[in-house]
Amino acid sequence: MPVMKASAEEQVLNIAIQNHVFSANTLEAPAGQKFKILVKNLDSTPEEFDSDDLHREKLIPAGKEITINLGPLKPGSYAFKGDFHATTAHATLLVR
Amino acid sequence: MLASAIIVFREVLEASLIIGLVLAATRGIAGRGRWIGLGVGVGCAGAALVAYFAENLAALAQGAGQELFNAGILLLAVGMLGWHHIWMARNAQSMRDAFKALGRSVQAGEKTMRGLAVVVGAALLREGSEAILFLYGVAASESESSLRDMVMGGLGGLGLGALCGTALYLGLLRISPRYLFTVTGTLIVLLAGSMASQAAGMLAQADWLPTLADPLWDTSDILTRNSPLGQLLHILVGYDDRPTGIALTAYVMTVGAIAGLARAVKNQWKQPAPQTPLTTVERSHPSAAPAIPSNQAPR
Numbered sequence: 001m002p003v004m005k006a007s008a009e010e011q012v013l014n015i016a017i018q019n020h021v022f023s024a025n026t027l028e029a030p031a032g033q034k035f036k037i038l039v040k041n042l043d044s045t046p047e048e049f050d051s052d053d054l055h056r057e058k059l060i061p062a063g064k065e066i067t068i069n070l071g072p073l074k075p076g077s078y079a080f081k082g083d084f085h086a087t088t089a090h091a092t093l094l095v096r
Numbered sequence: 097m098l099a100s101a102i103i104v105f106r107e108v109l110e111a112s113l114i115i116g117l118v119l120a121a122t123r124g125i126a127g128r129g130r131w132i133g134l135g136v137g138v139g140c141a142g143a144a145l146v147a148y149f150a151e152n153l154a155a156l157a158q159g160a161g162q163e164l165f166n167a168g169i170l171l172l173a174v175g176m177l178g179w180h181h182i183w184m185a186r187n188a189q190s191m192r193d194a195f196k197a198l199g200r201s202v203q204a205g206e207k208t209m210r211g212l213a214v215v216v217g218a219a220l221l222r223e224g225s226e227a228i229l230f231l232y233g234v235a236a237s238e239s240e241s242s243l244r245d246m247v248m249g250g251l252g253g254l255g256l257g258a259l260c261g262t263a264l265y266l267g268l269l270r271i272s273p274r275y276l277f278t279v280t281g282t283l284i285v286l287l288a289g290s291m292a293s294q295a296a297g298m299l300a301q302a303d304w305l306p307t308l309a310d311p312l313w314d315t316s317d318i319l320t321r322n323s324p325l326g327q328l329l330h331i332l333v334g335y336d337d338r339p340t341g342i343a344l345t346a347y348v349m350t351v352g353a354i355a356g357l358a359r360a361v362k363n364q365w366k367q368p369a370p371q372t373p374l375t376t377v378e379r380s381h382p383s384a385a386p387a388i389p390s391n392q393a394p395r
Contacts, residue, residue, distance in 0.1 A: 045233030046150065048226065052321055055297050055310070055340060059162060059229065061151040067159050069303040073310055084230045087099070 011035040017060070018042040020085035028094045034071040037093075041065070047089065051080035054093065100234060100249030101256070107227040108257030110331045111139070111219040116261035117287065117332075118212045120268035121180070121280035125205030128212075135213035139220025146225035147232065163302035166222060170295035173218040176211035177288035178354040181281055183208045185358035188277045281358075283332060289351040290334025296346035308341025 011030065015037060016023040029035050041047045041060040049058045049068060060066045073095045082089030115132060122128045146153065146165075153161045187205075227250075234246045271279055299305040316337035319326050329335035334347055 043237075045237050046229045047233070048230070053338070055307075055336075055338075055343070056301055058301065059150055059154060059226070061154055064151065064154065066154065069301060071310075072307075084103070084233055085099075 013037045014040070015091070016040040016042055017047055017082055017089055020047070020082060020088045022082070022089055022091040024091060026092045026094055028096065029071070029073070031075040031095050032072045034069070037068040037070065039066050039068060046084065048083040049080065050083035050086075051078060053078035054080060056080070057083070097245035097249035097252075100231065100246045101253040103230050104227050104250045104253030105257045106253075106327075107223040107230075108254050109260055109327070111216070111223050112257045112261030113264055113328075113331050114219045114261075114287065115216055116264035117268070117280060117283055118216055119265050120276070121184075121284055122205065122209060122212060123269070123273075123276060125209055127206050128209050131206070131209035131213040132216055135216030136220060138213075139217035140224055142217065142221040143224025143228055146221060147228035150225065150229060157302070160302035160304070163298040164304075167295040167298040167302070169218045169222055170291045170298065173215045174288045174292045174295065174350060176214045177284050177291070178350075178357070179211050180208045180215075181284050181288070181354050182358045182361050184277060184281055185362040188281070285351055285354050285358075286333040288354055289347040290330075290332070292350035293334050293336075293339075293343035293347040296342045297340065300340065300342050305342050308345065310340045311338030312341050312344055314338050 011033075013027050013029060013035065015027060017039065020043060027037065039049050039060055041062060041064055044062050046062055047060045049056060049060055049066065051057075054068075054070060054073075056068055056070070058066055058068065075096050078093040078095065080091060080093060115136070118132060119128070150162075153165055155161060157164050231246060231250055235243060268276065268280060296305060300307045314337065319329075319335070319337060321327065321330050321335065321337045326335060326337065334343075336343065
């Protein structure tokens with residue numbers, strides 16, 4: 001059974017991918033607590049959310065949205081990218 | 097073209113290294129070429145299926161379908177690797193004896209080959225489906241001239257990945273038979289640990305497990321996971337420059353459990369009078385070069 005979900009105030013960050021580029025260069029999240037990033041793929045081809053820094057790798061089918069569960073993280077900067085278009089699709093998560 | 101080559105190479109590399117290791121670890125077992133070939137075939141077909149149904153899979157379990165599926169596949173492979181290692185602990189001596197009798201291969205190994213075929217198939221299933229989805233994306237969005245580039249790049253990546261697995265296999269074969277199974281056995285256990293930590297990572301990603309500390313430590317200034325060596329060590333022994341607590345826990349528990357069980361089995365079988373649970377079978381062409389039976393051609 002899933003671990004109990006964190007409290008309702010768990011922060012949700014939104015980002016989209018269009019034309020193989022993220023809609024924001026940076027996202028900011030609080031250190032030491034759990035949060036989510038909702039990633040929406042507005043392109044007509046699949047993409048893969050990928051981050052060695054965050055230990056995340058998740059396919060995003062065309063036109064779909066996925067949830068990346070994260071945290072608690074230490075303060076720092078964590079790079080992530082769209083693995084299928086890594087030259088254009090990359091951004092940073094700042095945790096402070 | 098380069099992007100296609102890099103992505104395909106990366107996805108193929110893991111499967112290729114696993115096949116190289118499995119081939120070396122099963123040296124001398126009859127019918128292994130057939131079983132591994134079956135694993136490759138079923139794995140590729142499965143990868144196409146998974147890619148086709150990726151959208152449905154992603155939507156399962158409140159969006160955690162991918163993670164749970166991958167974790168399941170990984171844990172199945174961990175189980176098979178563990179079983180193989182424990183089986184070898186019981187049978188390694190008779191395997192070595194069989195080597196000494198030139199041109200013989202061990203027939204009773206077919207059981208463990210089935211398990212390892214599953215490991216090979218599982219690796220291709222996971223990695224292959226990602227490569228297919230990537231190539232599909234390129235094919236769907238770009239012009240025809242770049243389609244040729246994609247095919248060339250994809251084939252280049254595939255060839256290079258296969259080459260790495262072959263190199264690992266040939267490298268392992270240079271080890272004397274006396275130590276071969278000790279080395280491959282150790283690598284199999286560490287590979288199982290690596291897969292278990294990946295599975296734990298998937299379950300953390302699905303929010304089914306806590307990450308514990310993230311990261312536990314940071315050795316990225318010594319060896320980054322992205323470097324060629326880091327990548328190789330990541331696949332084979334589970335190296336991570338910034339591991340999470342849960343990944344390390346899964347790794348240590350898996351390696352400890354498999355090594356411990358293998359040791360217990362080995363000791364238990366040492367107590368009674370020496371018995372050889374294996375039968376050996378004469379190969380049809382005993383005059384052929386003894387070291388490499390015909391079905392061992394690396395892929």
